[in-house]
Amino acid sequence: MIVRLMGEGQFRVENGVVEQLNALDEDASRALEADDEEALDARLDEMWDLVRSSGEPLDASDLSPSDVLIPPSDLTLEETRKLFSEEGLIPDLPQ
Amino acid sequence: MAGLLSRASTVVKAKLSKLLDRAEDPSETLDYSYEQQLRLLQDVKRGVADVTTSKKRLQMQTTQLEQSVLKLETQARDALTAGREDLARAALERKALVQQQLQSLDTQVAQLEGQQQKLVTSEKQLQAKIEAFRSQKEVIKAQYSAAEAQVRIGEAATGIGEQMADTGLAIQRARDKTEQMQARASAVEELVEAGTLEDFTAGDQTPLDRELAQIQAGSQVDQELARLKGELGAGEQPKELDQ
Numbered sequence A: 001m002i003v004r005l006m007g008e009g010q011f012r013v014e015n016g017v018v019e020q021l022n023a024l025d026e027d028a029s030r031a032l033e034a035d036d037e038e039a040l041d042a043r044l045d046e047m048w049d050l051v052r053s054s055g056e057p058l059d060a061s062d063l064s065p066s067d068v069l070i071p072p073s074d075l076t077l078e079e080t081r082k083l084f085s086e087e088g089l090i091p092d093l094p095q
Numbered sequence B: 001m002a003g004l005l006s007r008a009s010t011v012v013k014a015k016l017s018k019l020l021d022r023a024e025d026p027s028e029t030l031d032y033s034y035e036q037q038l039r040l041l042q043d044v045k046r047g048v049a050d051v052t053t054s055k056k057r058l059q060m061q062t063t064q065l066e067q068s069v070l071k072l073e074t075q076a077r078d079a080l081t082a083g084r085e086d087l088a089r090a091a092l093e094r095k096a097l098v099q100q101q102l103q104s105l106d107t108q109v110a111q112l113e114g115q116q117q118k119l120v121t122s123e124k125q126l127q128a129k130i131e132a133f134r135s136q137k138e139v140i141k142a143q144y145s146a147a148e149a150q151v152r153i154g155e156a157a158t159g160i161g162e163q164m165a166d167t168g169l170a171i172q173r174a175r176d177k178t179e180q181m182q183a184r185a186s187a188v189e190e191l192v193e194a195g196t197l198e199d200f201t202a203g204d205q206t207p208l209d210r211e212l213a214q215i216q217a218g219s220q221v222d223q224e225l226a227r228l229k230g231e232l233g234a235g236e237q238p239k240e241l242d243q
Helices: A015-033 A037-054 A077-083 B004-020 B026-081 B085-143 B146-194 B207-232 B238-242
Strands: A002-005 A009-012 A068-070
Touching: A002 A037, A015 A037, A015 A077, A015 B004, A037 A068, A037 A077, A068 B004, B004 B146, B026 B085, B026 B146, B026 B207, B085 B146, B085 B207
Parallel strands: A002 A068
Antiparallel strands: A002 A009
């Protein structure tokens, strides 16, 4: 599976890692719903560390889309929420 | 994956398909997307330049504030030597205020540096992907039927579109940070202008300045007097006379 660490780049990860990511992702969702920024940031950092340490970086010229995107932990809770909503934190691209 | 992560990808993909719906035939879509990429690349370059300018401004302020800490320290000492504890206290109070500003500036500069780093990384990645997309687009145009091309274009556009979204986010965040910093830098400048942090040996704006200047002038007179006395009593302290 291909994972994008937002602001850093794309990585290819093994299935075992995907399972670990899934578990962290569930905790992260709960933290976001509970407005627990500290817990959310900690889970996101763990996901980043996991992907960085066990993933294979994709070449910068690879055009493969990612299966999932992992935001950085330095977003505020509100920014993270927006990123996952239809509203989207990602700005409109140039017109 | 059903949680946060897949939701983020869905949002990105929704944005992209909206973007690509504008063009009607495959090669038009490719060219349109390519133009968008180039425009975004310009945008990110401007973003990097803005962050750099903003960082320089903060760094200059840091240097100015560091100099005033040194001056205020010297002035506090001079005031004490002159037996003016009240003035020494006033100088130290200002020094504490300036030091607070300095600490917060350091944090801000570090944050801005972080955003700049991300933006530069994003710019490099975007540039590499645009290059790859450009060559792939010519292949797709030349070799595939309209139906096949549509599929390939979808793939290539999603891959690069995701990078575009990522870069767009980096630009937006850097811009927000830069605006905050600029507001902050202006606030510090206003403080300086209002006299709260001003260098109090320079000029004669405040009573404190004048009083300190008088003391300094007074002590200069004392020193001159001492020198003259020394000259008159020549031979007792020859080393000081040489200087």
